Amino acid sequence: MHGLPDSVDLDAVAARFRAVAPAVDFWSLRLVDERNDRLAVRRGVVHPPHVSYDSGAMITVWRDGGVGYAGTSDLTASGLSRAAARARDWARETAGRHVLGAVGWRPHVGTGEYVSEVQTPWAGAALADKLALLRTEAERLHTDERIVDWEAGLWHTTLDTLLVTSAGGRVRQHFQFLVPSMSATANSGAETQTRTFGGHAYCRQGGLEILREVGFCDAAPRIAQQALELLAAPNCPSAVMDVVIAPDQMILQVHESIGHPLELDRILGDERNYAGRSFVTLDMFGSYRYGSELLNVTFDPTRTGQLASYGFDDDGQPARREEIIARGILQRPLGSSSSQARAGIAGVANARAAGWNRPPIDRMANLNLEAGDSSFAELVRAVERGVYMETNCSWSIDDSRNKFQFGCEWGRRIENGELGDVVKNSNYRGVSATFWRSLAAVGNRDTLQVLGTPWCGKGEPNQVIRVGHAVPACRFTDVDVFGGA
Amino acid sequence: MQDYFRTIVDAIQPLLRGEEIFTCSFHGEESDFVRFNRAAVRQAGAVVQRFLTIDLIEGRRHAAGTLTLGGDGEGDRARLAHLIGELREMRAHLAEDPYLLYATEVHSTERRRDAVLPGGDAVVGAVADAGAERDLVGIYAAGASHAGFANSFGQRNWYTAPSFNFDWSFFHDADKAVKASYAGTVWNAAELERRMTSAAEQLAVLARPRRALEPGRYRVYLTPSALFEIVGVLSWGGFSLRAHRTKTTPLIKMVEEDVRLHPSVRIVENTVDGIAPDFQDAGFLRPERVTLVDGGAYRDCLVSPRSAAEYGVATNGASAGEAPLSIDVGPGGIPADKVLAELGSGLYVSNLWYLNFSDRVACRTTGMTRFATFWVEGGAIQSPVEVMRFDETIYRLLGEKLIGLTSEREMILDPGSYFQRSTDSARLPGVLVDDFTLTL
Numbered sequence: 050m051h052g053l054p055d056s057v058d059l060d061a062v063a064a065r066f067r068a069v070a071p072a073v074d075f076w077s078l079r080l081v082d083e084r085n086d087r088l089a090v091r092r093g094v095v096h097p098p099h100v101s102y103d104s105g106a107m108i109t110v111w112r113d114g115g116v117g118y119a120g121t122s123d124l125t126a127s128g129l130s131r132a133a134a135r136a137r138d139w140a141r142e143t144a145g146r147h148v149l150g151a152v153g154w155r156p157h158v159g160t161g162e163y164v165s166e167v168q169t170p171w172a173g174a175a176l177a178d179k180l181a182l183l184r185t186e187a188e189r190l191h192t193d194e195r196i197v198d199w200e201a202g203l204w205h206t207t208l209d210t211l212l213v214t215s216a217g218g219r220v221r222q223h224f225q226f227l228v229p230s231m232s233a234t235a236n237s238g239a240e241t242q243t244r245t246f247g248g249h250a251y252c253r254q255g256g257l258e259i260l261r262e263v264g265f266c267d268a269a270p271r272i273a274q275q276a277l278e279l280l281a282a283p284n285c286p287s288a289v290m291d292v293v294i295a296p297d298q299m300i301l302q303v304h305e306s307i308g309h310p311l312e313l314d315r316i317l318g319d320e321r322n323y324a325g326r327s328f329v330t331l332d333m334f335g336s337y338r339y340g341s342e343l344l345n346v347t348f349d350p351t352r353t354g355q356l357a358s359y360g361f362d363d364d365g366q367p368a369r370r371e372e373i374i375a376r377g378i379l380q381r382p383l384g385s386s387s388s389q390a391r392a393g394i395a396g397v398a399n400a401r402a403a404g405w406n407r408p409p410i411d412r413m414a415n416l417n418l419e420a421g422d423s424s425f426a427e428l429v430r431a432v433e434r435g436v437y438m439e440t441n442c443s444w445s446i447d448d449s450r451n452k453f454q455f456g457c458e459w460g461r462r463i464e465n466g467e468l469g470d471v472v473k474n475s476n477y478r479g480v481s482a483t484f485w486r487s488l489a490a491v492g493n494r495d496t497l498q499v500l501g502t503p504w505c506g507k508g509e510p511n512q513v514i515r516v517g518h519a520v521p522a523c524r525f526t527d528v529d530v531f532g533g534a
Numbered sequence: 535m536q537d538y539f540r541t542i543v544d545a546i547q548p549l550l551r552g553e554e555i556f557t558c559s560f561h562g563e564e565s566d567f568v569r570f571n572r573a574a575v576r577q578a579g580a581v582v583q584r585f586l587t588i589d590l591i592e593g594r595r596h597a598a599g600t601l602t603l604g605g606d607g608e609g610d611r612a613r614l615a616h617l618i619g620e621l622r623e624m625r626a627h628l629a630e631d632p633y634l635l636y637a638t639e640v641h642s643t644e645r646r647r648d649a650v651l652p653g654g655d656a657v658v659g660a661v662a663d664a665g666a667e668r669d670l671v672g673i674y675a676a677g678a679s680h681a682g683f684a685n686s687f688g689q690r691n692w693y694t695a696p697s698f699n700f701d702w703s704f705f706h707d708a709d710k711a712v713k714a715s716y717a718g719t720v721w722n723a724a725e726l727e728r729r730m731t732s733a734a735e736q737l738a739v740l741a742r743p744r745r746a747l748e749p750g751r752y753r754v755y756l757t758p759s760a761l762f763e764i765v766g767v768l769s770w771g772g773f774s775l776r777a778h779r780t781k782t783t784p785l786i787k788m789v790e791e792d793v794r795l796h797p798s799v800r801i802v803e804n805t806v807d808g809i810a811p812d813f814q815d816a817g818f819l820r821p822e823r824v825t826l827v828d829g830g831a832y833r834d835c836l837v838s839p840r841s842a843a844e845y846g847v848a849t850n851g852a853s854a855g856e857a858p859l860s861i862d863v864g865p866g867g868i869p870a871d872k873v874l875a876e877l878g879s880g881l882y883v884s885n886l887w888y889l890n891f892s893d894r895v896a897c898r899t900t901g902m903t904r905f906a907t908f909w910v911e912g913g914a915i916q917s918p919v920e921v922m923r924f925d926e927t928i929y930r931l932l933g934e935k936l937i938g939l940t941s942e943r944e945m946i947l948d949p950g951s952y953f954q955r956s957t958d959s960a961r962l963p964g965v966l967v968d969d970f971t972l973t974l
Contacts, residue, residue, distance in 0.1 A: 094631065095628060097631060097634075098597050098628070099597075099598045099600070101599060102600070103585075103600075103602040104602055109579075119582075120582070121581075121582050122582070122603065123582070123604045124606075128605065132580075135579075135580045138654070139578045139580065142578065142654045143575040143658060146574055146658060147574065147575045176627045177627040180628075197780050198780035198782065234780055236780075238790060239786050239790040239791050241782055241786060241895055318571050318572065318669075319571045319576055321703060321705060322672040322701065326708070408579065442891075446902075447887070447904070447921050448709060448888075448904050452923050454923060454925070454973075454974070456890070474892075478974055480974075509567075509569050509673035510565075510567045510581075510675060510951035511950060511952040529974075533892070533895070534893045
């Protein structure tokens with residue numbers, strides 16, 4: 050349908066499965082067909098291009114109160130049949146002991162389709178042209194002998210999924226993702242500083258038009274210059290002061306101290322052995338003041354072009370925009386339909402799986418902080434003494450998602466409402482439960498950037514997934530800021 | 535899976551043209567995963583996966599591709615032919631790669647481990663029984679992990695390691711919990727029960743009122759599990775030749791300024807005593823041991839074939855990421871049963887969590903205490919403490935403020951399963967440290 054000529058015919062696989070499907074209470078089949086292309090040029094040398102094809106099936110079986118799954122890459126009728134038998138075995142072993150069996154939950158999947166919007170298809174550009182672009186941009190990073198390492202890269206993904214159920218559900222989705230990257234490392238003696246193109250934050254759904262939208266071809270000289278400036282910069286000052294945080298750090302702030310603590314499976318305890326629990330409890334929804342009146346957070350997979358836009362989650366639930374925090378008050382958790390059934394609370398369509406070999410769990414999708422009304426100049430002008438920080442380079446937070454510490458690549462002093470000298474090793478720490486109440490100003494739409502991360506880790510077995518965050522710059526008061534050793 | 539790998543490898547050679555050669559690597563597993571929450575099953579299932587990566591080479595031009603094999607013979611051969619055709623087409627657009635390096639001397643190996651793994655019913659039953667009166671949450675993962683390598687020169691390597699890894703926590707309430715694990719190759723219900731009982735004994739201590747600590751400097755004992763997290767963050771470039779040559783290593787002060795750790799610190803990539811495959815994706819074998827830090831001084835790096843070519847040194851069989859897979863920190867002289875007495879008054883830290891750098895050049899790391907962390911006075915555990923953030927340089931932690939390491943060590947099998955079940959491991963002592971900095 051949407052894939053490349055060599056992609057798997059998912060409908061044909063689903064037809065094969067239906068012919069061998071087990072006689073059970075309910076089954077679902079989720080098919081995944083993914084192609085990744087990775088290109089990079091480092092220190093003037095083209096890294097060998099890498100292409101990968103990954104396709105497989107996740108079969109889930111409900112039987113007598115038990116639920117079992119089996120993931121297989123053998124998409125023949127016999128392979129699917131063997132996997133179904135394995136899933137049925139696990140359903141039998143867990144009967145009477147399964148969390149979902151206890152609440153009688155199973156997915157109710159309708160029909161529908163979703164397709165990423167693409168203007169300039171990845172496949173339409175020649176490999177030679179893409180490598181030439183990367184060669185050019187990488188070379189523009191090498192502006193000085195003190196730049197000791199420099200690299201530019203592109204990572205493109207085409208993903209097709211098909212979810213069908215024994216009750217006639219059918220959801221077909223086609224995605225295309227692009228993750229551009231760029232970095233320059235400057236060194237002098239035992240001092241080294243690295244500046245990047247927002248880490249991997251400039252990732253979106255779409256095609257090569259994203260490079261124009263995010264300014265990929267304008268970035269190299271600035272990145273190289275800033276790496277050199279950091280080399281000579283003093284450490285970030287240490288004091289309690291105001292901070293203005295750029296969108297490519299705000300995404301981590303939102304991700305770690307709003308997104309993860311609001312995941313309903315964490316609140317229900319599923320993640321306590323690995324990713325952690327949450328300081329948020331079920332009784333807080335509808336009344337808890339999470340942040341200042343300026344804090345408005347939405348879950349919105351329906352927003353076009355973000356990294357985690359979709360029409361349906363991996364349990365087949367239709368995506369809808371939902372208010373998560375409104376005027377600082379907590380509204381609803383990031384909980385999928387199975388977690389909602391367990392907790393007895395409304396949530397969102399966020400059951401997502403990292404691939405065919407992992408079952409869906411509650412994830413962020415596009416979790417966005419809504420723009421306010423302050424221009425960037427107004428954000429800075431209001432600070433008497435503080436620091437402006439860009440681009441996350443370090444993140445750490447406790448297992449309840451409360452005590453955090455983040456570090457940024459690039460900082461500038463703010464003195465009397467003016468941006469001042471560059472500082473290195475800019476860090477700040479705080480506590481989620483109180484930090485958002487110090488949100489003093491939210492940037493307007495001119496400061497908002499559509500960003501994300503392709504690397505959100507969670508779950509047992511472990512899963513890494515794509516998450517989108519559209520966020521403006523923000524100002525916080527009385528933050529514990531500090532620099533390097 | 536070995537027979538199937540051979541079959542697929544045999545199908546590659548006829549697809550080559552002219553002077554083309556290939557290297558290929560294989561990673562597969564047949565795994566059961568059972569996830570528990572409050573001793574009930576949250577998710578349970580099985581995964582069979584097989585990933586084949588081919589580097590198609592002609593002269594110094596090459597392109598690489600990975601294919602998920604279905605195991606269905608004819609279908610895989612067709613996909614393989616398509617992939618090789620695509621790699622050939624890509625290669626036509628590429629310049630020569632000056633850093634291409636692959637093994638040309640043939641060193642075929644085969645390493646298989648035996649295992650006695652339980653059935654799913656035994657695991658679910660045992661956990662349900664153990665958790666009947668306790669809040670148990672965790673993951674049981676078991677089955678065979680496989681790795682393979684083959685090239686045009688006839689080298690064939692194979693690795694099969696069945697194992698189980700049950701990684702769980704008992705919770706008292708909120709974040710008061712004890713972390714435990716039982717991993718190995720021969721499942722023994724009595725051993726599981728022993729570990730459950732031991733964890734439950736610690737859980738009883740967690741029922742005591744919690745002590746709040748102020749930020750400051752404390753004498754601490756870090757268990758092997760806590761040290762595992764610290765050497766884990768050090769492995770983010772700390773032992774990589776490329777990171778050293780690009781000056782991004784967090785240990786740059788050891789390299790550029792001859793700063794040293796405590797003389798008792800010895801860190802080795804100990805492949806022979808680990809469980810990771812002893813070959814890598816370009817066909818080079820790993821030596822039995824590579825000494826990374828000796829007598830507190832930096833010694834050797836892990837060198838991937840690509841870095842070897844780029845920087846003109848010999849490879850020592852490191853993977854592309856040049857991170858340790860089987861890290862081994864040497865023992866010290868503190869008997870494990872004297873740890874609390876040696877600690878006297880301070881913190882007993884069972885686990886650390888979510889480490890990262892707060893100043894990479896200074897190798898200053900931050901992270902959290904997690905699970906069972908206790909306040910100790912007079913050599914006896916007094917009470918659990920609230921989770922605390924630390925921020926400390928490795929040069930203080932394993933340098934000037936290191937009091938000693940335990941004489942006994944623990945073998946930790948990494949329970950990680952991003953993309954595939956990890957075969958990383960670590961053998962570590964506990965460490966006693968003075969003036970450990972807590973910040974929040």
